[in-house]
Amino acid sequence: MRFTSLYLGACLLLFYSCSSFFGDEFELAQETRDIALPLAYGSLSIQDVIDRAEGDASLRLDGDGRVTALYSGEILRDNANKIFPPVPGLFEFEIRDSVDELPLPVNGSYRLDKGIFDNTNIFFKFRYNEKETIRLVMKIASVNKDGQVWKKEYLLNFADDADGEITTETSLLASWVAFPVANKIKFQYEAYRPNGERILLNYAAMRFDVLKFVYLDGYFGNHTFDIKGDIIKINIFDLWKSGGLEIENPTIRLDVDNSFGFPVRSKVNQLTLKTIGNNLFNVESEYINKGIDFSYPAINEVGSVKNTVFHFDGTNSNIEELFKEKVVQVIYDFDALANPDGDIGVKNFYTSDAFFAVKVDVELPMKIKSNQFTIADTFDVSFDDYSEAIAAELKIRTANPFPVDMDIQMIFLDAAGNELSRLTEQEIITINGAPLNGKDKTTEKITQDFVVNFDEIRFSKIKTTKKILFNASLDTNTQSQQPIWLFGDYGLDVKLAAIVKLK
Amino acid sequence: MKLKYTITSILLWTFASFSLVAQDSWMMHLNSIHQGYINPAYIPSHTFELSLASMGGDFNTGSLKLGDFVSRSSDGINTVSLDALSANVKEKIPVGLYGTFNTIDLGIKAGRFNIFAGQGIHYELYTSLNPTLIGIAAHGNVDYIGQTVDLGMPGGVSIYQKWYAGLSTQIGNLNIGARLNYLNGWYDMRTVKNKINLTTGAEYYELTIANDIEIKNAGIIKYNGSIEDIDIKESIDRFETYFTKNNGVSIDMGVDYQLTSSTGFFASVQNLGTINWSDGASSLTSQQTTTLKGVDIESVIDGNGTESIEDSIYDAFNLVETPGSYNASTSSRYQAGIYHQSNAMKYSGLATLHQLGGSGYYGLFLQASRRLGNNFSLGFNYNIRKSSYANVGLLAELSLGPFQAFVCTQNIWSLFQPFNLQGLSGRFGGSLSF
Numbered sequence: 001m002r003f004t005s006l007y008l009g010a011c012l013l014l015f016y017s018c019s020s021f022f023g024d025e026f027e028l029a030q031e032t033r034d035i036a037l038p039l040a041y042g043s044l045s046i047q048d049v050i051d052r053a054e055g056d057a058s059l060r061l062d063g064d065g066r067v068t069a070l071y072s073g074e075i076l077r078d079n080a081n082k083i084f085p086p087v088p089g090l091f092e093f094e095i096r097d098s099v100d101e102l103p104l105p106v107n108g109s110y111r112l113d114k115g116i117f118d119n120t121n122i123f124f125k126f127r128y129n130e131k132e133t134i135r136l137v138m139k140i141a142s143v144n145k146d147g148q149v150w151k152k153e154y155l156l157n158f159a160d161d162a163d164g165e166i167t168t169e170t171s172l173l174a175s176w177v178a179f180p181v182a183n184k185i186k187f188q189y190e191a192y193r194p195n196g197e198r199i200l201l202n203y204a205a206m207r208f209d210v211l212k213f214v215y216l217d218g219y220f221g222n223h224t225f226d227i228k229g230d231i232i233k234i235n236i237f238d239l240w241k242s243g244g245l246e247i248e249n250p251t252i253r254l255d256v257d258n259s260f261g262f263p264v265r266s267k268v269n270q271l272t273l274k275t276i277g278n279n280l281f282n283v284e285s286e287y288i289n290k291g292i293d294f295s296y297p298a299i300n301e302v303g304s305v306k307n308t309v310f311h312f313d314g315t316n317s318n319i320e321e322l323f324k325e326k327v328v329q330v331i332y333d334f335d336a337l338a339n340p341d342g343d344i345g346v347k348n349f350y351t352s353d354a355f356f357a358v359k360v361d362v363e364l365p366m367k368i369k370s371n372q373f374t375i376a377d378t379f380d381v382s383f384d385d386y387s388e389a390i391a392a393e394l395k396i397r398t399a400n401p402f403p404v405d406m407d408i409q410m411i412f413l414d415a416a417g418n419e420l421s422r423l424t425e426q427e428i429i430t431i432n433g434a435p436l437n438g439k440d441k442t443t444e445k446i447t448q449d450f451v452v453n454f455d456e457i458r459f460s461k462i463k464t465t466k467k468i469l470f471n472a473s474l475d476t477n478t479q480s481q482q483p484i485w486l487f488g489d490y491g492l493d494v495k496l497a498a499i500v501k502l503k
Numbered sequence: 504m505k506l507k508y509t510i511t512s513i514l515l516w517t518f519a520s521f522s523l524v525a526q527d528s529w530m531m532h533l534n535s536i537h538q539g540y541i542n543p544a545y546i547p548s549h550t551f552e553l554s555l556a557s558m559g560g561d562f563n564t565g566s567l568k569l570g571d572f573v574s575r576s577s578d579g580i581n582t583v584s585l586d587a588l589s590a591n592v593k594e595k596i597p598v599g600l601y602g603t604f605n606t607i608d609l610g611i612k613a614g615r616f617n618i619f620a621g622q623g624i625h626y627e628l629y630t631s632l633n634p635t636l637i638g639i640a641a642h643g644n645v646d647y648i649g650q651t652v653d654l655g656m657p658g659g660v661s662i663y664q665k666w667y668a669g670l671s672t673q674i675g676n677l678n679i680g681a682r683l684n685y686l687n688g689w690y691d692m693r694t695v696k697n698k699i700n701l702t703t704g705a706e707y708y709e710l711t712i713a714n715d716i717e718i719k720n721a722g723i724i725k726y727n728g729s730i731e732d733i734d735i736k737e738s739i740d741r742f743e744t745y746f747t748k749n750n751g752v753s754i755d756m757g758v759d760y761q762l763t764s765s766t767g768f769f770a771s772v773q774n775l776g777t778i779n780w781s782d783g784a785s786s787l788t789s790q791q792t793t794t795l796k797g798v799d800i801e802s803v804i805d806g807n808g809t810e811s812i813e814d815s816i817y818d819a820f821n822l823v824e825t826p827g828s829y830n831a832s833t834s835s836r837y838q839a840g841i842y843h844q845s846n847a848m849k850y851s852g853l854a855t856l857h858q859l860g861g862s863g864y865y866g867l868f869l870q871a872s873r874r875l876g877n878n879f880s881l882g883f884n885y886n887i888r889k890s891s892y893a894n895v896g897l898l899a900e901l902s903l904g905p906f907q908a909f910v911c912t913q914n915i916w917s918l919f920q921p922f923n924l925q926g927l928s929g930r931f932g933g934s935l936s937f
Binding site: 028029030037038039040043048379385495497499502 | 511525571579581582583584585586641642643644645703704706707708710795796797798799800801803804813835935
């Protein structure tokens with residue numbers, strides 16, 4: 001046997017012989033101990049409150065740090081395809097006689113004065129019954145580049161062609177400029193026999209692959225851009241339980257970018273506000289009735305983008321009154337009318353990368369007046385890590401820069417949402433608002449300490465807590481009877497600590 | 504919560520693992536090779552002496568008794584009270600455990616010299632009970648709000664084997680002896696730095712842990728990157744190889760001066776040496792300051808997960824492991840004493856000092872033994888150890904021809920009142936002499 005085994009066997013023998021003095025079982029006495037430990041810390045800002053509720057909100061600060069909550073809809077956009085979509089060359093156009101005018105496939109209300117081709121390819125098909133080589137010159141008089149008319153010469157070898165039909169190679173028209181007359185382009189050919197005699201072919205036709213232009217001008221007639229719509233979710237009232245909150249000067253902002261060279265006017269199909277009670281209210285404004293004219297680049301401003309911003313606010317609509325009803329959604333649907341007045345004297349233009357984009361925002365300046373505005377939210381918690389705890393003293397410190405009084409109630413709930421316990425009336429956390437002292441902004445934080453005791457009986461009730469419901473009532477009237485601004489650097493500092501009795 | 508269990512486990516292991524073996528002060532009363540355990544200048548009275556294995560151990564708890572914090576119920580359940588432990592640990596108390604299993608010892612008279620050789624396994628364990636740490640485990644940290652306290656507890660454990668060869672000789676009235684020991688280490692772990700300062704914030708109880716820890720480790724634990732993920736490398740009763748790469752050396756020396764034929768005095772030192780631990784050796788360090796302020800409320804609002812405070816405390820002790828060898832001194836012992844033999848009686852007085860883990864454990868022994876008949880000797884001693892002043896030891900020796908056997912202890916009362924013991928040492932063994 002190895003010495004080590006002998007040694008350890010002897011040790012074990014002696015150990016157990018010795019431990020017979022003490023018996024086999026040891027256990028810890030049930031004694032209590034008090035552990036002081038920090039629980040939580042942080043600074044709660046307006047951004048945190050907005051982030052807690054669902055929605056696409058952001059905050060904007062002005063030069064003085066005043067907060068405006070911004071709720072944005074999707075950017076709705078239409079591009080050049082709406083005016084002149086690419087036309088696939090499905091058919092061939094016959095050139096009757098040796099001269100013919102072929103119509104451009106455009107809307108009848110259009111007048112095309114000038115067009116610069118994109119990557120359009122053309123080719124021709126000819127038929128001739130005789131077996132000889134024909135020299136052919138094709139000319140498009142209304143298409144030129146750098147002062148040169150488009151012209152191409154072909155040698156058509158019908159002698160070696162079995163079926164008497166020849167299709168030419170393609171020619172790229174990119175950068176060639178067309179000057180249609182009455183929306184038509186004239187094609188002309190001259191065909192010559194080997195002996196120089198000029199002839200007419202049995203058949204001549206033109207085809208293209210896709211007709212595209214990088215530039216067009218003229219007049220494009222009346223047009224409706226179906227911009228479609230969106231819903232903007234306002235989450236500021238998601239946590240609302242009771243009380244009033246007035247927001248001074250809410251606005252709905254239209255931000256339009258337009259690089260098409262023709263007049264455009266808005267057509268509001270729907271601008272509706274939905275409130276917390278699921279009531280729907282239409283925004284009323286003369287600008288909904290008559291439309292809003294958006295800026296557009298003039299013919300000498302090709303390539304530029306014109307921006308138009310319009311606000312529906314309390315001066316031109318009933319929106320301020322409607323927002324008092326606690327709006328949770330803004331539902332909108334717009335169209336844009338091109339050439340709304342049908343003025344053919346306005347030179348329109350189009351480029352292939354032009355677009356029309358509409359962005360709708362709801363702007364809520366955080367200049368507010370709250371009357372016991374109560375919000376509630378629930379946080380998941382677990383005391384599983386403190387299974388040995390039997391009592392606790394909770395200590396809370398707040399440092400409040402907001403000019404808002406806050407009363408906070410905590411309700412402890414089990415997994416099923418049943419109430420286990422709540423703070424008593426005396427324990428409700430009453431946070432005083434910071435004074436404005438006649439100014440727009442507070443300059444100090446009000447620091448307060450609160451202590452809440454959970455004795456053994458009370459603590460035993462909340463040990464199975466899975467959620468804590470916070471009810472916070474906010475009031476600005478103590479600090480000001482007028483609406484007050486909230487600033488971006490306001491943050492409610494909170495520290496939580498506890499002395500926990502363990503057993 | 505795990506901390507208190509860890510502390511309690513260490514304490515219970517410490518107290519419960521003592522062995523009933525005699526401390527080596529009684530060896531002065533044995534005329535056998537075992538006297539060499541305390542007196543390297545021992546001159547054998549027989550040509551050939553062989554120890555048939557012997558086991559000895561010694562532990563010391565200073566002023567603390569098991570019964571100070573453990574009570575036993577009528578149904579045999581022992582209840583550990585941290586409250587009582589805290590009440591009885593008001594200052595740092597060194598606690599040590601030392602033992603040897605001597606497998607074989609051989610002595611041969613060869614002319615003027617006496618040749619000795621042998622092998623044994625030594626184990627050492629030590630720590631120092633920190634009253635503040637125990638107080639916090641017992642009562643919590645409320646009493647230390649606004650204060651910074653030291654929670655460090657040094658400690659170490661070491662197991663190694665010892666192969667020795669030595670000589671003794673007599674020059675006139677003076678006996679001198681020396682032994683050279685080759686040491687081969689099996690397991691070692693010890694703190695080099697153990698600063699752990701805990702500050703509990705005065706107002707909102709932020710916990711700041713500032714630690715500067717260095718632990719040397721060879722062969723005991725495998726650190727997997729987190730203090731929560733530590734494996735014991737091998738169980739204590741399995742060794743891959745009998746010899747490792749951890750080599751060391753120590754020396755034993757002794758003198759024994761005969762004033763008369765029956766009276767003399769001696770002095771000796773044992774196990775003065777060092778081991779170089781390199782086999783799987785590493786250094787585990789942590790030098791960081793962590794402040795726990797609780798969960799970040801904004802993380803909760805964002806719905807992000809938060810770390811529990813227990814996990815945060817574990818993170819504060821994350822160790823960095825750096826492989827590398829290190830040297831460590833062995834536990835040395837110093838003895839000096841006087842002895843007198845008169846007919847069947849033998850008397851001795853000894854002072855001992857045992858260095859273990861940076862602490863010195865002293866003992867004073869007044870011993871007397873008597874031969875009863877031809878085969879049996881019985882002895883008693885009165886001994887004083889650190890913070891323990893009323894200890895009575897026992898020696899019982901049986902001689903049957905060439906065979907001798909003995910058992911001895913330093914505190915016989917502990918056999919009957921284990922809850923009152925503050926330390927214990929003893930040894931048993933047997934030998935052949937012819």
